[in-house]
Amino acid sequence: MSDEIPTVGLDGRVEQRFRDFAITVRLLDAADAEIDLTDHTGVLGSWREGIKFLRASGLTSVDGLRRAQLGAIHAVLAHWSTGTMDPATVVLPTGTGKTETMLALLVAAPIERLLVVVPTDALRSQLAAKFEVLGLLGELGVLPDGAMKPSVGRVLGGCSEVHDMRACVDSAQVIVTTPNSINACSAEARKVLFDACTALFFDEAHHVRAQTWSRIRDAFRGRPVVQFTATPFREDGKHLQGKFVYVFPLREAQQDGVFSEIRYESVFDLINPDEAIAEAALKILRDDLDAGLDHILMARCDTQKRADDVHRIYRQKAPEFAPVVIHSGMTTRQRAGAMDEVTSRRSRAVVCVDMLGEGFDLPQLKIAAIHDPRKTLGPTLQFVGRFARVAAGTGTAAMVAARSEKSQDNRLSRLYTEDADWNRLVSELSYGAILEQQAVTEFEEGFGDPESRTATRTIAPKMSAVVFETSCEEWDPAAIADVIPASDILTTPLPVNHAANVAWFVRRSRQDVPWVDGPGVEDVVHDLFVLHWDRETQLLYINHSANDGVNADLAAAVTGGTSSLIDGERVYRAMGEMQRAVPTNVGVLDIYSRSRRFAMYAGANVHDGLEPTEEATKVQTNVFVSGFRDGDRATVGVSLKGRIWSYLAARNLLHWIEWCKDTGRRLQDDAIDVAEIKRNFIKPVVLTAWPEGSTALAADWATDTLLNPAQSLVVRFGERDVPIHDVSLEIRRDLTTTGNVVVAVVSDEDEARYELRLGENGMSAHALDTEIEFSTTQRTLPGSRYLVDPGILIHFGGDAVVSSNGVLFQPNREIEPIRRESLVTIDWREVDIRRESMTTPEDWAAVQGLALGLLLLEDWDLIVDDDGPGEVADLVAIKRTDDDRLLIKLVHCKYSHGDAAGARVADLYELCGQAQKSTVWRRNPVEMLQRLVKRERGRLLRTKPSGMRRGTSSDLLRLTGEARGIRAELEVVLVQPGLSRSGASQAQLDVIGATRMYVRDTANGTTTVLCAE
Incomplete structure (x- = not known):
């Protein structure tokens, strides 16, 4: 504490400073410094009549409040008048007069002692100065006659002494502080501050961290709390919470001329x-x-x-x-x-x-x-x-x-x-984002009492459920108490949203500790239950955090005994519409073996749990798979007992409900063939040597390297650094004489070859030339290590892929060869079919030149010649349609290995490998466009010809900004003049057929082949 004598300024400002706070008051008469700062009755009495609700006659007039201010004041007072003390959120765009709205509420309520929390020290000083004089309220003519100014305290640092904080709150009617100052105070001093104040305002509430906000809010439970903000989007990404009692749209602020x-x-x-x-x-x-x-x-x-x-x-x-x-x-x-x-x-x-x-x-x-x-x-x-x-x-x-x-x-x-x-x-984006926040708030409000609403905000269940078919007109969540004793339910009253048909609760149970022989020591376990009944589909979903049992008694209770669990083979329907499903965990029950009744297979050895030869004595009790759905990655797990789950994490209860509805749709789809789903599982096989008789088609970067490389990642060839997007991986089949795979790391000017060997410990890479390096600002790795971790993928014929840990993934199905009549023939008479790339922008006699000429005849917004190491494809054509689809055509060209078309399978190996590698861009069109922009920038920096053959780099960049969220559709085109439609061998048709199936499964795309007659 300080014994400093109060100072009186010429403007009547009396200030007394202490170590951790300052108290200020403005006197009606600057000459009268005799004032008792602890007596607020006179000030509150002078506000007894409240404010005058005068509306300003114009934007610049000073004869009243603006309509946004009046609306907000009425809305907050109406909210308080109902007796509810839920935190209220007021959204006032910049320029509408948020500060004067706070000041007017202080007087209109009136508030006995107000705590105002602001995000920064600068705003604390600025806002405290406004409260000292009640801002512009006097000038606007809305204060009652004789209205006195409040004493204003500013908590400046971490107050640790209770008596210091008590002196502050006793002297100040308004206290302005920051979250940092509050956190720096001792717990005892904070309690004094919170207990003394009768209302709480947050200014610029979006800046306050969720944990800090919750701590302060909880301390004011049952008292008025208002959050003021211009933009209700939390900086930590969390929901702002609180009821939106007033939102003044940005478009109205623009119309009023204040924005x-x-x-x-x-x-x-x-x-x-x-x-x-x-x-x-x-x-x-x-x-x-x-x-x-x-x-x-x-x-x-x-x-x-x-x-x-x-x-x-x-x-x-x-x-x-x-x-x-x-x-x-x-x-x-x-x-x-x-x-x-x-x-x-x-x-x-x-x-x-x-x-x-x-x-x-x-x-x-x-x-x-x-x-x-x-x-x-x-x-x-x-x-x-x-x-x-x-x-x-x-x-x-x-x-x-x-x-x-x-x-x-x-x-x-x-x-x-x-x-x-x-x-x-x-204006649109602001309003749309506010509507999203309000939708979450309205869902939470559906749970009734404040305690339930507050707790609901913290619920984020796993994407998991057991599903029951029902036949009831209404469900009865109150019947939960018939199954689970009320004494075991911690969340009372039971949180129920009757409009959304959702209920949740936490059950507390006591369990014996297995390592103690005797009574007296128990574990206390808390389980979360979430229930959702879909009236339209008559499905009931139950999520139980413990994941043990199916809670059939609970389902029967809430549905009047009409529930029937969906279990057994039918749960596999949840895996419907998935392609290239790879089981990563399989649980197997052996119905005969007592010594090994249950086994869990995971990772590479999951193949052992899927052996068809043992199906007569073993049952797969649970399976988890990863794969593709509509060309996008997806994961699904099922248990024959009825549980269905995914690795997705629910953002909130609404997100979990959406997942449930999507899962339920498949469970009720009788067209989904469970036997076909299981038959098409890809069974991973651990390799210790490269598969005999198979041909490596292509090598590709690991997904993170391809799509999310470090901004600074370069490949260092000696003294030369090349950005990763200008580097390719290529298979060198002519060098593969040892039975191993040789891959080349290639840039425009350099090449480094590595032999890839398989053994008991997976894949290893060995430099055949000088070792290169992969370098970022954080670390540098030799190529022999980087090619193994994070690693690369090797594509083989027959629709197979080998990962860097030496695991083979190959669909369990017959390869459907491409039909000969579906091959498209081209007139190659004016083309040198032994020459692939264009040497000049007008080189129409190359294979790529003919392909480009055909593209230019079609209706595309953009056509990019991206030929070169690191390419997306030789040619990329893109069009955004009127119905908001993004059409992508990736054209891969290859020269003929002979002077005439024939049946050479070698003409197709690299071409098909490039096609399989490029499917990733359908799932990641924005990353594809970003890569094209970076590569075009690189060409210009190296003074090479632009790759833009239709449209401009500016158009490409504009589309990059517009493409996010647009559904992409992919066509892959293989151009090979060395392939003869009439003379194509069965081996050629099989190779193309496998590639076509890969493109379809992993990208939901189509494949076109241009060849010779």
Whole structure:
């Protein structure tokens, strides 16, 4: 504590500072410093009449409150009037007057002692100053006559002493603090603070971490809690929680003129995007200043290094604006000095790393140069709001960004398309995201009492259920108590959402401890149960966290005895519509053997649990498979006892219900053939040597290397570093004389060969040339290790794949050869069929040239010549249809090994291998487009001809931003003039047939073959 004498300013501001907090009050008469800060009766008495609900006559008028403010105040007061004390959420877009709304509620309620939690120190000082004078309420004429100002406390640090905190709360009617300050206080001091305050406001609630929010909220249970925010999207990704009592749409704020119009300018430069952004943003700034507008430019970057680099660009291009940089690597004095340069207008451009956070209010900040965009929608909308404030002397806000191939939030990508209308999109996206939040809130509210609603938010069950068919008109979740004693149910009253037909509860049970012989020691176990009854399909789903038993008694109770468990072979229907299903766990019951009654097979030895020769005496009790469904990866597990599960993790109860409905649809589909599902399981086989008589078609990177490589990953050939997307893996069949597979790591200028050997410990790689390296900023690995871990895949004929741990995966089915009449013949008379690639952009006499000419006759938005190491395909054609599908044609070309077409299987090996490798792009079209952009950038940097044969790189980049979420459809085209339709051998037809089936199973795609007559 401090004995410091209160100081009185000329403006009547009385302040007394202590070690961890400060108390301030504004006097009606500055000369009268005799005041008892602990007596609030006079202030509360002066607010007895509440505020005057006057509506301002215009945007700039000072004769009342804006309609958004009045609506929010009425909504909160109405919420409180019902007696419910659920946390209330108020969404007011930037510029609508959120602060004055808080102040008006303080007076209108009136609130005896208010705690206000803000995210930053700067906002604490700013908001406390507003509470000291009740903001603009007096000027607006809405305060009652003689209204006094409240005493305002600011908790500045970690208060550890109870008597210090009690002195603070006794003296202050409003206490403003931050989550960090609250967390730094002792538990005893926090309790004093929370117990003393009668209401709680969160300002900018989306910044508060879920754990911190819950701790503070729980302390105020039964008392008024209001969350104020401009954008209700938590920064930690969690649901904001609380009931949305008032949402003022962004479009209405724009209509009222309190949220500025937004001009968006998209720039395109594959080589120097930062310079292009700077030039465009500076031009807008110069034009605005010439028009007499008081505007300032801010450039946003992700890191200090990026900010320093970008700052140099602005200093070079606009020294007249004295650009400054601000980031956390600077001292406090340096940052303050830079901010002073900006606020004084000596500088008109500032480069920052999110340093201008909450609490910094400068409406003249009107031009945003977005060098590094935020990656999700919520922070982006918050960022935009900073530039949309309206003030005298300012005009339209401007956003400048470069189109980029980098991944973004699905919704966010719409903002960064070339001709995006931000005025419409920002409003739509904000409203849509709020509706999502409200849907979760409404589902939670369906559970009735506040305790159940709060607990429901924390429930995230595993994707697992037992399923019952029912025949009841209504279900009765209250009957749960007939099966499970009420004393064992911890969640009371029972959480039930009658509208959604969902119930859940936690059961507590006591179990004997197996390592103690005798009474007195028990385990206390808590199990989660979730039940959902689908009225339309008459299916009941039960999730039990313990996964033991099927809870048939529970199902019978809630359905009036009409439930029938779906079990036995029928559960395999849950695996319906899956292709290339690979069992990874199999449980087997031996009905004769007592010594080995039950066995679990996992990983590579799962084959032993699937042997058909033992089916007469063994039963597969449970199977878990991974595979493809509609070309997308999927996992499903089933138990003959009735349980069905997946490795998916439910985000919330709604997500689990969606999974249940999808599973139930298959269980009721009589067209799904269980015998065929089991017959088509791929049985993994551990190899210690390469399969005899099989031909390696292609080598491919592991999925993570192909789709999600480290940004800095390069392949180091001696002194030369080559980006991973410009490197290919190729099989060298002519060098395979030892019975092993030889793979080459190939770039435009280099090649390194490795022999791949199989043994008891899986695959090993041995350099045949100089060892290369795979290097990132984090680590460097020799090629002989990298090719094994994370590893590569080897594609073989017969639809087989061998993984880097030496396991063979091959479908258990007959290969359906391609029909000879389905091969498409081409006139090759003007083509050198022994020459594959084009040497110039107009080289139509090469195999690839003819294929390109055929593509150019078709209706495609984009055609890319991507021929070269690391290619997606030799030719890539893409079209976005009017019904929002993304059509992709990947064309793979190969020269003929002879001067005339024939029956040579060698003409097809590499071609079919390339086709199988390329199916991954159907499942990952955005990553494919990103790769095409990176490779086009690389060609331009190396001064090579552009690969764009229809459309431009700008069009390619635009499609990259639009493709996320669009359903892709794939056609793979094999071009081989050495294949004769009339003379094709059965071996050739089989190889193509296997490839066609692989493309169909793994990508839901089609295969076309262009050949000779």
